[in-house]
Amino acid sequence: MSVKHVLTTCPYCGTGCNFFLQVADGRLVGVVPCKTDEISLGRLCIKGYNAHAFVQHPDRLKHPMIREGGQLKQVTWEQAMDRIVKEVTRIREKFGPDSIAVLASAKCTNEENYLIQKLARAALGTNNVDHCARLCHASTVSGLLYSFGSGAMTNTIPEFDNAECILITGSNTLEAHPMIGARMLRALDKGAKIIVVDPRETPLSRISHLSLHQRPGTDISWINGMIKIIIDEGLVNEEFVKQRTTAFDELKEVVKDYTAEKVEATTGIPREKLVEAARLYAKTEKAMIAYAMGITQHSNGTNLVKAMANLAMVTGHIGKESTGLNPLRGQCNVQGACDAGGLPNLFPGYQRVDDPESKAKFEKAWGVQLPGNPGLTLTCAMKEAMAGKLKAMIIFGENVMISDPDLGHLEEAIEELEFLAVVDIFPTETAQKAHVVLPAGCYAEKDGTFTSTDRAIRLLRKAVDPPGEARADWVIACDLGKRLGSPGFDFSSPAEVMAEMASLTPQYAGIDFGRIDKQVLRWPCPTKEHQGTRILHTQKFTKGLGVFAPVEHAPPMEEPSEEYPFILTTGRNLFQYHTGTMTRRSPKLEREAPEPYVEINGSDAKRLGINDGERVAVSSKRGSITLKARVTDRIILGSIFIPFHYAEAAANRLTNAALDPISNIPELKVCAAKVAKA
Amino acid sequence: MMREEHGNVAPALISKGEDVGEIRVDIPYQLITILETIYSWVPKGKIAVITRRCDEKALAELTKRNYIDEKRIIKIGLACSKEQIAKCRCSDPVPSKVDIGEPNEPVPKDDLSERLAKLSPEERLKFWVKQFRKCNKCFACTHNCPVCFCDDCVLEERTFVPEQSIPPGLSFHMIRSYHMIDKCIECGECERSCPAEIPLLTLRKMLAKDMKEVYGYVPGDPKAVSPLNTTLEGETLEDECDEC
Numbered sequence: 070m071s072v073k074h075v076l077t078t079c080p081y082c083g084t085g086c087n088f089f090l091q092v093a094d095g096r097l098v099g100v101v102p103c104k105t106d107e108i109s110l111g112r113l114c115i116k117g118y119n120a121h122a123f124v125q126h127p128d129r130l131k132h133p134m135i136r137e138g139g140q141l142k143q144v145t146w147e148q149a150m151d152r153i154v155k156e157v158t159r160i161r162e163k164f165g166p167d168s169i170a171v172l173a174s175a176k177c178t179n180e181e182n183y184l185i186q187k188l189a190r191a192a193l194g195t196n197n198v199d200h201c202a203r204l205c206h207a208s209t210v211s212g213l214l215y216s217f218g219s220g221a222m223t224n225t226i227p228e229f230d231n232a233e234c235i236l237i238t239g240s241n242t243l244e245a246h247p248m249i250g251a252r253m254l255r256a257l258d259k260g261a262k263i264i265v266v267d268p269r270e271t272p273l274s275r276i277s278h279l280s281l282h283q284r285p286g287t288d289i290s291w292i293n294g295m296i297k298i299i300i301d302e303g304l305v306n307e308e309f310v311k312q313r314t315t316a317f318d319e320l321k322e323v324v325k326d327y328t329a330e331k332v333e334a335t336t337g338i339p340r341e342k343l344v345e346a347a348r349l350y351a352k353t354e355k356a357m358i359a360y361a362m363g364i365t366q367h368s369n370g371t372n373l374v375k376a377m378a379n380l381a382m383v384t385g386h387i388g389k390e391s392t393g394l395n396p397l398r399g400q401c402n403v404q405g406a407c408d409a410g411g412l413p414n415l416f417p418g419y420q421r422v423d424d425p426e427s428k429a430k431f432e433k434a435w436g437v438q439l440p441g442n443p444g445l446t447l448t449c450a451m452k453e454a455m456a457g458k459l460k461a462m463i464i465f466g467e468n469v470m471i472s473d474p475d476l477g478h479l480e481e482a483i484e485e486l487e488f489l490a491v492v493d494i495f496p497t498e499t500a501q502k503a504h505v506v507l508p509a510g511c512y513a514e515k516d517g518t519f520t521s522t523d524r525a526i527r528l529l530r531k532a533v534d535p536p537g538e539a540r541a542d543w544v545i546a547c548d549l550g551k552r553l554g555s556p557g558f559d560f561s562s563p564a565e566v567m568a569e570m571a572s573l574t575p576q577y578a579g580i581d582f583g584r585i586d587k588q589v590l591r592w593p594c595p596t597k598e599h600q601g602t603r604i605l606h607t608q609k610f611t612k613g614l615g616v617f618a619p620v621e622h623a624p625p626m627e628e629p630s631e632e633y634p635f636i637l638t639t640g641r642n643l644f645q646y647h648t649g650t651m652t653r654r655s656p657k658l659e660r661e662a663p664e665p666y667v668e669i670n671g672s673d674a675k676r677l678g679i680n681d682g683e684r685v686a687v688s689s690k691r692g693s694i695t696l697k698a699r700v701t702d703r704i705i706l707g708s709i710f711i712p713f714h715y716a717e718a719a720a721n722r723l724t725n726a727a728l729d730p731i732s733n734i735p736e737l738k739v740c741a742a743k744v745a746k747a
Numbered sequence: 748m749m750r751e752e753h754g755n756v757a758p759a760l761i762s763k764g765e766d767v768g769e770i771r772v773d774i775p776y777q778l779i780t781i782l783e784t785i786y787s788w789v790p791k792g793k794i795a796v797i798t799r800r801c802d803e804k805a806l807a808e809l810t811k812r813n814y815i816d817e818k819r820i821i822k823i824g825l826a827c828s829k830e831q832i833a834k835c836r837c838s839d840p841v842p843s844k845v846d847i848g849e850p851n852e853p854v855p856k857d858d859l860s861e862r863l864a865k866l867s868p869e870e871r872l873k874f875w876v877k878q879f880r881k882c883n884k885c886f887a888c889t890h891n892c893p894v895c896f897c898d899d900c901v902l903e904e905r906t907f908v909p910e911q912s913i914p915p916g917l918s919f920h921m922i923r924s925y926h927m928i929d930k931c932i933e934c935g936e937c938e939r940s941c942p943a944e945i946p947l948l949t950l951r952k953m954l955a956k957d958m959k960e961v962y963g964y965v966p967g968d969p970k971a972v973s974p975l976n977t978t979l980e981g982e983t984l985e986d987e988c989d990e991c
Contacts, residue, residue: 070788070790073759074758074759074760089757091781091784091785093788094788098784098785098788102891102940103757104756105774111939112885112887113887113942114883114885114942115883115884117885118886118887118890243883244883244913247885248942250883251883254881272913275880276881528753587754657903660903660910661910663910
């Protein structure tokens, strides 16, 4: 008999709650909150309490498999690895290293992502490495690098407690980041004013001080409108603007055209509400902004993020306690996967691959020649695969067949590949398309670190063994690197990998497993004595002066038409998580939200003769799905909402793969659609 | 017991002869809830548990319903600190046998209960509705509760609580409160673990008062039979329903 409680980090959203996994004789039997954890404060959401439920599910992949005659057949690790090496080597020799792409994973640890990008760059010789940050916060990274010089949350999660005003837009915080939402509730109880700008009512907007509903795809208009009000009413923080920023005159010139009348016509937000929101935000000293995918997932996502940065800088609400611009990252380690270099243009620590000095630094450290051209983004890689230029992919822990836009075309692109290897924990829709499938260990089965949305580096501690022959991704990446003949893949533990990553990543230089075992450290943490950084940009911005970007409203790539009269927007619900591979195998979560649905406004439904609970077909130019109608007044007229978790009615069959030209993020939040009785 | 691990306080089950490490008794982990989860994995032998007065009462509720065999449990009595008693507004803080700590005075009243009792029913309802609107349906109040032991939870039954509704309706909290009325030992774990900081302990205290006044029953006594488990003539039901 053995019973233990293993402290680890939650595998769901990017909040980084710690909890104990209860293990009895090798079985995971439950989750106990960690009362002394400074992030979760001994509290969890429903997903956290059920984080043990999927781990030992019978569907887990337990053996390597190779496709033969259309069927995936069990093979040995030796056979599976041989096949990958053989195919990848053949394709690289015939078409060059850039005909191969590797996907890192926001569900893998920092150490694994570091190894995966090293595998692509050092062992395969290509910068074609990317991951699902491309679909969620790529525009945050590009936008905030431009405005501030650092693309991460400027402040920390606990600071929400003491905010006096919180402006939340494009984030359904209580459902997607419940423990950050709980901090906002605490601020609300203490008298903070909460402003929510969202096309839908959310659990938080219903108890907020001000709830503004904009038409999807019109955000720059209301943000510029708000900045104009702030300027006109003399609420600009002149001292901050003068000393800390540049290009304010250009911004002023652009926003002067965003008159209240014009903004109201574009966004649908009543003038007086926008004025009230602007005054509240600008006049309150401790005012924080939180945003998520409602801002980023647009074909002008980078500009949208820059507009948010303008708003924070014009009021000087940045660089101080309980202020700042706070992108909420959706996956347990999407921040870390970016930090660790799982991006086609950046080495670990956001060092550019086309900067000769950085390239020389990594060549020296890794003992190989590296490519100097930025690689393909995930979204472009799929387009190249479709065109027959990309021949092979190795995908670690991503389910692109549900998560990516315009799945019809994506499926064709995936089928065009000569070779696809998938490393995952469940037989996902993507694994079903693979030539080789490798079984991976999940979060409960390995050591390593996740970096949470507020830059805290948090430890995972192994609680149980992986099922069957499954192996942790870091073991698989090291094995592949060695078999491909590359030096630098001899690691015997994740702690050793972090030691190498820290030596090459300035923000992580002070991080080691010994230190973070007992302490919450947030990057930048430049030395072993440094206590980490809670608030960014306190004295000056990472890039020196903050840069105002004069950005203009632009309509979404696809607007409603006579044939497709609705605006479709997509998102999440509280009980399911992303493509559902984990939550749909957790009985208590699946019970709460077992089937796909489309939210439609009561008046729209009445006009179309659709009753609540009835089955409807929702179509766009790209495809059609059938699902239940949920008739509600929680969404504005003319817009519909579908959560993207459900494979049986995948919202991404409908979404538009139009890309933001700077960050290549797709416009998942807006496309034109029609609804009819099924 | 609880001990220091990784700079945090962790629950731990130690086998005979194993190093206990650095014991901590200042953080109120709900050890009886943890004991319930692991009890079936420890098939024989005795289990010693650090028990505050509320834990002792929770154990009484569990043993009299035969969920846990009293003979297998050794209680190590922990007297709560003044600070903890104040936080829990605890009226009964001293265990029957004190092994750790010094006995401290109880807190005779819960200010919020008294304030709410003075309000009109409409105003009181308004207060609770405002609180319940913060509920995000995490089920922490049931998950961490030591005397919440039904095999099938009525709150997961769609007849009573529609799935996916957030916040859940008033019924969610009212069903739970009434359901716990003859078991709740006022340990306050529901309130401590509620991310929305709904004053759930106050809600329980107010209902406990009714239970005491109407039935003269107080949960936590190993011998007293719940009025919900008696026939109309006041006799004990022979086969107790496992689900309530």
